[in-house]
Amino acid sequence: MSGADYKFGIKVAPAIFNRLIRRILTKYKIYFACNYFDDIIVYSSSELEHWKHLKTIFEICEKENIKLKLSKCVFAQTKISFLGYEIEQGKVSPNNANIETIKKLQPPTNVKELQRFLGSVNVYSKFIPQYAKLRYPLNQLLKKDVKFNWTNECQDAFDKLKETLTTKPVLNLYNPDVTCHVFVDESQKSVGAVLKQPDASDVLHPIAYHSRTLRDYEKNYAITELECLAIVDALDKFYYYLHSQKFVNHTDHAALVWLKNVKNFRGRLFRWSFKLSMFDYEIKYQKGYANIETDMLSRHPVFHHLQHAVHLLDINEIKTQQKNDNLCGPEYHEVKDVIVIKKRNLYKIVVPFSLRLKLLNQAHEQFGHPGVQKLLNLITPQYYWPNITSDITEFVKHCSVCQLSKKRKQKRFGLLQQVPPTSTPFECISVDTVGGFNYYNSTKKFLHIVIYHATRHVWAFPSKNENSETYINILKQIFQIQVPVKLLTDRNAAFTSSRFKKFLRNYNVKHLLTTAHHPQTNGKVERVNQSLVTRLKCKVNSTSTKVPWTKLLESVTNKYNLTPHSITKYPPAYLLLGTLPYDSLLVKIVIMNLLTKLVNWLYKEQ
Numbered sequence: 001m002s003g004a005d006y007k008f009g010i011k012v013a014p015a016i017f018n019r020l021i022r023r024i025l026t027k028y029k030i031y032f033a034c035n036y037f038d039d040i041i042v043y044s045s046s047e048l049e050h051w052k053h054l055k056t057i058f059e060i061c062e063k064e065n066i067k068l069k070l071s072k073c074v075f076a077q078t079k080i081s082f083l084g085y086e087i088e089q090g091k092v093s094p095n096n097a098n099i100e101t102i103k104k105l106q107p108p109t110n111v112k113e114l115q116r117f118l119g120s121v122n123v124y125s126k127f128i129p130q131y132a133k134l135r136y137p138l139n140q141l142l143k144k145d146v147k148f149n150w151t152n153e154c155q156d157a158f159d160k161l162k163e164t165l166t167t168k169p170v171l172n173l174y175n176p177d178v179t180c181h182v183f184v185d186e187s188q189k190s191v192g193a194v195l196k197q198p199d200a201s202d203v204l205h206p207i208a209y210h211s212r213t214l215r216d217y218e219k220n221y222a223i224t225e226l227e228c229l230a231i232v233d234a235l236d237k238f239y240y241y242l243h244s245q246k247f248v249n250h251t252d253h254a255a256l257v258w259l260k261n262v263k264n265f266r267g268r269l270f271r272w273s274f275k276l277s278m279f280d281y282e283i284k285y286q287k288g289y290a291n292i293e294t295d296m297l298s299r300h301p302v303f304h305h306l307q308h309a310v311h312l313l314d315i316n317e318i319k320t321q322q323k324n325d326n327l328c329g330p331e332y333h334e335v336k337d338v339i340v341i342k343k344r345n346l347y348k349i350v351v352p353f354s355l356r357l358k359l360l361n362q363a364h365e366q367f368g369h370p371g372v373q374k375l376l377n378l379i380t381p382q383y384y385w386p387n388i389t390s391d392i393t394e395f396v397k398h399c400s401v402c403q404l405s406k407k408r409k410q411k412r413f414g415l416l417q418q419v420p421p422t423s424t425p426f427e428c429i430s431v432d433t434v435g436g437f438n439y440y441n442s443t444k445k446f447l448h449i450v451i452y453h454a455t456r457h458v459w460a461f462p463s464k465n466e467n468s469e470t471y472i473n474i475l476k477q478i479f480q481i482q483v484p485v486k487l488l489t490d491r492n493a494a495f496t497s498s499r500f501k502k503f504l505r506n507y508n509v510k511h512l513l514t515t516a517h518h519p520q521t522n523g524k525v526e527r528v529n530q531s532l533v534t535r536l537k538c539k540v541n542s543t544s545t546k547v548p549w550t551k552l553l554e555s556v557t558n559k560y561n562l563t564p565h566s567i568t569k570y571p572p573a574y575l576l577l578g579t580l581p582y583d584s585l586l587v588k589i590v591i592m593n594l595l596t597k598l599v600n601w602l603y604k605e606q
Helices: 013-027 047-063 095-101 113-122 131-140 151-167 223-237 254-261 267-274 294-299 315-323 351-365 370-377 389-395 400-405 468-479 497-507 519-541 547-564 572-577 591-606
Strands: 031-034 041-042 079-084 085-088 089-092 180-186 192-199 204-213 247-251 281-285 333-335 338-343 346-350 428-434 445-450 458-463 486-489 509-514
Touching: 013 131, 041 047, 041 254, 095 113, 095 315, 113 131, 113 151, 113 315, 131 151, 131 267, 131 351, 180 223, 192 223, 204 223, 204 267, 223 247, 223 267, 315 338, 315 351, 338 428, 351 370, 351 389, 370 389, 428 468, 428 519, 445 468, 445 519, 458 468, 458 519, 458 547, 468 497, 519 547
Parallel strands: 180 247, 247 281, 428 486, 486 509
Antiparallel strands: 031 041, 079 085, 085 089, 180 192, 192 204, 333 338, 338 346, 428 445, 445 458
């Protein structure tokens, strides 16, 4: 067997080859190409730029001894078919061949055939407004103890679904540089939303649809509460499009125009208002007759929702894959069509085999490439599958980014010694600096780290120097949150200067110094230094573009504070703020926005 080739029939061969190509593209910091197994897609803004990009790819293939078969290559295409979709000039639509196959399907004669049909159509559900309404009669035939009876209503739903797909619905691709517009509306049955972006002519085009049925208790809400619920629900679903930019929220309920500025809400509206305060948005009133599209979505009970297909698990996808997975059987429970298992009085989603690698990739990448134990703490409270611990261990062990970025464990010199444990969050903090950063075009070479001992919560600040003035400015920002009782530092000249000592006296802070040439005294911050630097390296090495390390620091620090600590077993953000930082890996992390705004404010003050 040749070591340069992989053979057909080996189960892991496609995954290994896919990882190899991804490693090569990452190694050369390629930002204009992506791969899926043996397919490499090169995308460019102009024809001249495209030829330059192709030349770069060819040179890389030559260096890495990768052979290309000319008959399987196409160049300079304005339209491609990829993974069941047709992509053309910023738009995406279903693949023609797949649509023709669906169009030729005959009405199903049993439940299995119906499940196969709905599985085929569900792939393109994100393109179909009112998707759940259209398939509702067919869903009734999938219920337990219901006799399969193909009625005229079922035939109409079957024909309507095929007809809708035949018209080739089109969604625009999301553009992070263009302002988003969210249109929401509500009815007594459901809430609906449409995410749009303008084109070059300022004409709005849909990016994603979302709607869902109201729960029984939600149907008792007042009209203002329902409209607020529609906004909150839309921002939850479109979080990954909206959390980092300002957007415009259109509503046909005039009372909500002043929602953003009201300060005396109580109860439910107060909680929703707090959620909305985490986003940067503008509310615009739009009369109901002009808001036809979302009215249409909200007037019917619809269960379909759209999420980013590359980075998130879709609940409908979980349901579909669970039905086809042999591991999901009668020994598990079914709650709202989702198969779960009860472990220690907690219900956990049973992840089918086909989605496990996707979930591991998402959690590992999203939370900064944590180790085995921390990844277990993130996933196991909500998800389950047999041998999950060993699978996570093997996954982390073979992560290419971790192998490239994390240091080998050296022989231990002895345990890091710490100051006595603290009992309150703001009793003692430590400050330390890591120098020598030179990642990509950044003039800031120092990373200053502040950690609260009791909670392990961390703040990180990039800087050009490490003098006393820099440390004073950093601590002033931290002290605006709350002044600690004690400060622990090393014996750097900046910390022992008269100016720094005077600064601490003014705030009545007791200054503790570590033993000279003995960093173990400040063990907590030394361990955090290692962890943050490692995560930062992983982030830099997994980013295809040359981004300054200072641009990635905020995200890395946030993810650290959102990851359960190995000692406390809780995320530092939760211990500091008293709020769980996440309710599911598949939905938005509420606390992340609060931390992001806090860090941004600290940077501005600096």
